[in-house]
Amino acid sequence: AQSVTQLDSHVSVSEGTPVLLRCNYSSSYSPSLFWYVQHPNKGLQLLLKYTSAATLVKGINGFEAEFKKSETSFHLTKPSAHMSDAAEYFCVVRINTGGFKTIFGAGTRLFVKA
Amino acid sequence: GAGVSQSPSNKVTEKGKDVELRCDPISGHTALYWYRQSLGQGLEFLIYFQGNSAPDKSGLPSDRFSAERTGGSVSTLTIQRTQQEDSAVYLCASSLGGTGGYQPQHFGDGTRLSIL
Numbered sequence: 001a002q003s004v005t006q007l008d009s010h011v012s013v014s015e016g017t018p019v020l021l022r023c024n025y026s027s028s029y030s031p032s033l034f035w036y037v038q039h040p041n042k043g044l045q046l047l048l049k050y051t052s053a054a055t056l057v058k059g060i061n062g063f064e065a066e067f068k069k070s071e072t073s074f075h076l077t078k079p080s081a082h083m084s085d086a087a088e089y090f091c092v093v094r095i096n097t098g099g100f101k102t103i104f105g106a107g108t109r110l111f112v113k114a
Numbered sequence: 115g116a117g118v119s120q121s122p123s124n125k126v127t128e129k130g131k132d133v134e135l136r137c138d139p140i141s142g143h144t145a146l147y148w149y150r151q152s153l154g155q156g157l158e159f160l161i162y163f164q165g166n167s168a169p170d171k172s173g174l175p176s177d178r179f180s181a182e183r184t185g186g187s188v189s190t191l192t193i194q195r196t197q198q199e200d201s202a203v204y205l206c207a208s209s210l211g212g213t214g215g216y217q218p219q220h221f222g223d224g225t226r227l228s229i230l
Contacts, residue, residue, distance in 0.1 A: 036221075041224075041226075042224075043118070046218045051216050094216055096216075102147070104159075106156040
Protein backbone atom coordinates (compact mmCIF):
# COMPACT_ATOMS: atom_id res chain seq x y z
CA ALA A 1 0.00 0.00 0.00
CA GLN A 2 1.09 3.54 -0.67
CA SER A 3 1.27 5.93 2.27
CA VAL A 4 2.88 9.06 3.62
CA THR A 5 3.71 9.49 7.30
CA GLN A 6 4.62 12.79 8.84
CA LEU A 7 6.19 11.72 12.07
CA ASP A 8 5.34 14.80 14.13
CA SER A 9 1.94 16.46 14.30
CA HIS A 10 3.51 19.51 16.00
CA VAL A 11 7.04 20.91 16.08
CA SER A 12 8.10 23.89 18.14
CA VAL A 13 11.40 25.74 17.64
CA SER A 14 12.88 29.04 18.69
CA GLU A 15 13.51 31.74 16.13
CA GLY A 16 16.99 31.37 14.66
CA THR A 17 17.29 27.65 15.42
CA PRO A 18 17.17 24.82 12.85
CA VAL A 19 13.92 23.28 11.64
CA LEU A 20 13.45 19.57 10.92
CA LEU A 21 10.09 18.23 9.71
CA ARG A 22 10.10 14.51 9.11
CA CYS A 23 8.38 12.59 6.34
CA ASN A 24 8.50 8.91 5.46
CA TYR A 25 6.72 7.27 2.58
CA SER A 26 5.83 3.80 1.47
CA SER A 27 5.45 3.09 -2.22
CA SER A 28 6.00 0.25 -4.65
CA TYR A 29 6.46 2.83 -7.40
CA SER A 30 9.07 5.49 -8.00
CA PRO A 31 7.54 8.55 -6.42
CA SER A 32 7.76 12.24 -6.91
CA LEU A 33 7.80 14.02 -3.58
CA PHE A 34 6.69 17.51 -2.63
CA TRP A 35 6.53 19.72 0.41
CA TYR A 36 3.80 22.33 0.69
CA VAL A 37 3.19 25.02 3.29
CA GLN A 38 -0.21 26.32 4.33
CA HIS A 39 -0.62 29.58 6.20
CA PRO A 40 -3.92 30.31 7.98
CA ASN A 41 -6.86 30.81 5.65
CA LYS A 42 -4.72 30.18 2.61
CA GLY A 43 -4.27 27.40 0.12
CA LEU A 44 -1.17 25.22 -0.09
CA GLN A 45 1.97 26.76 -1.50
CA LEU A 46 4.70 24.62 -3.07
CA LEU A 47 8.01 24.76 -1.19
CA LEU A 48 9.99 22.25 -3.22
CA LYS A 49 9.76 19.06 -5.24
CA TYR A 50 11.83 15.96 -5.97
CA THR A 51 11.35 14.26 -9.32
CA SER A 52 14.32 11.84 -9.62
CA ALA A 53 17.02 14.39 -10.34
CA ALA A 54 19.32 15.60 -7.53
CA THR A 55 18.50 14.02 -4.19
CA LEU A 56 19.08 17.27 -2.30
CA VAL A 57 16.41 19.70 -3.33
CA LYS A 58 16.44 23.39 -2.55
CA GLY A 59 13.18 25.26 -2.28
CA ILE A 60 11.87 28.67 -1.49
CA ASN A 61 12.39 30.62 1.73
CA GLY A 62 15.60 28.75 2.60
CA PHE A 63 14.00 25.32 2.90
CA GLU A 64 15.57 22.19 1.51
CA ALA A 65 14.86 18.47 1.60
CA GLU A 66 16.89 15.34 0.95
CA PHE A 67 15.46 12.26 -0.71
CA LYS A 68 16.89 9.11 0.89
CA LYS A 69 15.66 6.06 -0.95
CA SER A 70 17.24 3.59 1.47
CA GLU A 71 15.38 5.20 4.35
CA THR A 72 12.26 6.06 2.30
CA SER A 73 12.46 9.53 3.77
CA PHE A 74 12.10 13.09 2.52
CA HIS A 75 12.71 15.29 5.55
CA LEU A 76 12.36 19.07 5.29
CA THR A 77 14.97 21.30 6.88
CA LYS A 78 15.85 24.94 7.30
CA PRO A 79 19.01 26.19 9.04
CA SER A 80 17.39 29.09 10.85
CA ALA A 81 13.69 29.48 11.62
CA HIS A 82 11.89 32.76 11.14
CA MET A 83 8.65 33.80 12.78
CA SER A 84 7.00 33.85 9.36
CA ASP A 85 7.70 30.12 8.98
CA ALA A 86 4.99 29.30 11.50
CA ALA A 87 2.42 27.35 9.46
CA GLU A 88 1.20 23.85 8.56
CA TYR A 89 3.50 21.76 6.36
CA PHE A 90 2.39 18.88 4.18
CA CYS A 91 4.53 16.15 2.66
CA VAL A 92 3.00 14.84 -0.57
CA VAL A 93 3.78 11.82 -2.74
CA ARG A 94 2.71 11.45 -6.34
CA ILE A 95 2.95 8.07 -8.02
CA ASN A 96 1.97 6.57 -11.34
CA THR A 97 -0.02 3.40 -10.77
CA GLY A 98 -1.38 3.36 -14.29
CA GLY A 99 -2.95 6.68 -13.49
CA PHE A 100 -1.46 9.35 -11.29
CA LYS A 101 -2.34 9.29 -7.62
CA THR A 102 -1.58 11.95 -5.00
CA ILE A 103 -1.16 11.05 -1.36
CA PHE A 104 -1.01 13.75 1.33
CA GLY A 105 0.56 13.43 4.73
CA ALA A 106 -1.52 14.48 7.72
CA GLY A 107 0.52 17.66 8.18
CA THR A 108 2.94 19.06 10.74
CA ARG A 109 2.19 22.32 12.46
CA LEU A 110 5.33 24.37 13.03
CA PHE A 111 5.41 26.83 15.92
CA VAL A 112 8.19 29.40 16.09
CA LYS A 113 8.92 31.06 19.43
CA ALA A 114 10.49 34.47 19.71
CA GLY B 115 0.63 35.72 -13.13
CA ALA B 116 -2.87 34.73 -12.11
CA GLY B 117 -3.14 31.76 -9.81
CA VAL B 118 -6.02 29.43 -9.06
CA SER B 119 -9.08 31.44 -8.15
CA GLN B 120 -11.92 30.11 -5.98
CA SER B 121 -15.24 31.70 -5.17
CA PRO B 122 -16.84 32.44 -2.87
CA SER B 123 -14.12 32.66 -0.25
CA ASN B 124 -16.69 32.04 2.47
CA LYS B 125 -20.15 30.53 2.32
CA VAL B 126 -22.63 30.13 5.15
CA THR B 127 -25.83 28.27 4.44
CA GLU B 128 -28.59 26.38 6.19
CA LYS B 129 -28.70 22.63 6.43
CA GLY B 130 -30.57 21.12 3.51
CA LYS B 131 -29.70 23.85 1.02
CA ASP B 132 -27.66 23.25 -2.13
CA VAL B 133 -24.35 25.05 -2.65
CA GLU B 134 -22.08 25.62 -5.63
CA LEU B 135 -18.38 26.28 -5.32
CA ARG B 136 -16.39 27.60 -8.24
CA CYS B 137 -12.78 27.07 -9.30
CA ASP B 138 -10.97 28.93 -12.04
CA PRO B 139 -7.67 27.13 -12.73
CA ILE B 140 -4.43 28.52 -14.06
CA SER B 141 -4.65 29.06 -17.80
CA GLY B 142 -3.17 26.11 -19.69
CA HIS B 143 -3.46 23.66 -16.83
CA THR B 144 -5.30 20.58 -18.02
CA ALA B 145 -5.57 18.85 -14.65
CA LEU B 146 -7.93 20.07 -11.93
CA TYR B 147 -8.47 18.66 -8.45
CA TRP B 148 -10.93 19.22 -5.63
CA TYR B 149 -10.03 18.48 -2.03
CA ARG B 150 -11.80 18.87 1.30
CA GLN B 151 -9.98 19.95 4.43
CA SER B 152 -11.86 19.59 7.67
CA LEU B 153 -10.78 21.42 10.82
CA GLY B 154 -7.40 20.15 11.96
CA GLN B 155 -7.32 17.45 9.29
CA GLY B 156 -5.25 16.78 6.22
CA LEU B 157 -6.56 16.94 2.72
CA GLU B 158 -9.22 14.54 1.52
CA PHE B 159 -9.26 13.94 -2.25
CA LEU B 160 -12.66 14.43 -3.85
CA ILE B 161 -12.41 14.45 -7.65
CA TYR B 162 -9.85 14.85 -10.44
CA PHE B 163 -10.32 16.08 -14.00
CA GLN B 164 -7.70 15.53 -16.70
CA GLY B 165 -8.37 17.08 -20.09
CA ASN B 166 -11.29 15.41 -21.85
CA SER B 167 -10.94 12.13 -19.96
CA ALA B 168 -13.65 10.84 -17.67
CA PRO B 169 -13.09 12.34 -14.22
CA ASP B 170 -11.82 10.29 -11.30
CA LYS B 171 -14.73 10.56 -8.87
CA SER B 172 -13.45 7.97 -6.45
CA GLY B 173 -13.14 10.44 -3.56
CA LEU B 174 -16.64 11.86 -3.59
CA PRO B 175 -18.13 10.95 -0.19
CA SER B 176 -21.75 10.58 -1.28
CA ASP B 177 -24.09 11.07 -4.20
CA ARG B 178 -24.93 14.51 -2.82
CA PHE B 179 -21.56 15.64 -4.18
CA SER B 180 -20.96 16.26 -7.87
CA ALA B 181 -18.59 18.30 -9.99
CA GLU B 182 -18.28 19.35 -13.56
CA ARG B 183 -15.71 21.09 -15.63
CA THR B 184 -16.99 23.03 -18.58
CA GLY B 185 -14.83 23.69 -21.62
CA GLY B 186 -11.81 22.18 -19.91
CA SER B 187 -11.42 25.22 -17.70
CA VAL B 188 -13.73 26.41 -14.91
CA SER B 189 -15.05 23.78 -12.53
CA THR B 190 -18.04 23.78 -10.21
CA LEU B 191 -18.40 21.55 -7.17
CA THR B 192 -22.02 21.12 -6.12
CA ILE B 193 -23.22 19.81 -2.78
CA GLN B 194 -26.92 19.03 -2.58
CA ARG B 195 -28.97 18.89 0.60
CA THR B 196 -26.05 20.03 2.71
CA GLN B 197 -25.38 18.46 6.09
CA GLN B 198 -23.45 19.87 9.02
CA GLU B 199 -20.62 17.41 8.43
CA ASP B 200 -20.07 19.06 5.05
CA SER B 201 -18.64 22.08 6.86
CA ALA B 202 -15.01 22.33 5.76
CA VAL B 203 -12.63 24.22 3.53
CA TYR B 204 -12.88 23.11 -0.06
CA LEU B 205 -9.63 23.51 -1.96
CA CYS B 206 -9.13 23.45 -5.69
CA ALA B 207 -5.81 22.83 -7.40
CA SER B 208 -4.63 22.71 -10.99
CA SER B 209 -1.53 21.41 -12.71
CA LEU B 210 -0.07 20.59 -16.05
CA GLY B 211 -1.31 17.10 -16.82
CA GLY B 212 -0.74 14.31 -19.30
CA THR B 213 2.97 13.50 -19.58
CA GLY B 214 3.54 16.16 -16.95
CA GLY B 215 1.87 13.95 -14.36
CA TYR B 216 4.58 14.69 -11.85
CA GLN B 217 3.98 18.40 -12.12
CA PRO B 218 3.17 20.10 -8.82
CA GLN B 219 -0.35 21.20 -8.05
CA HIS B 220 -1.10 24.87 -7.57
CA PHE B 221 -3.78 25.61 -5.00
CA GLY B 222 -6.40 28.25 -4.60
CA ASP B 223 -7.13 29.81 -1.22
CA GLY B 224 -10.22 27.67 -0.80
CA THR B 225 -13.87 28.18 0.03
CA ARG B 226 -14.74 27.98 3.71
CA LEU B 227 -18.17 26.36 3.90
CA SER B 228 -20.20 26.54 7.08
CA ILE B 229 -23.49 24.67 7.42
CA LEU B 230 -25.77 25.96 10.16
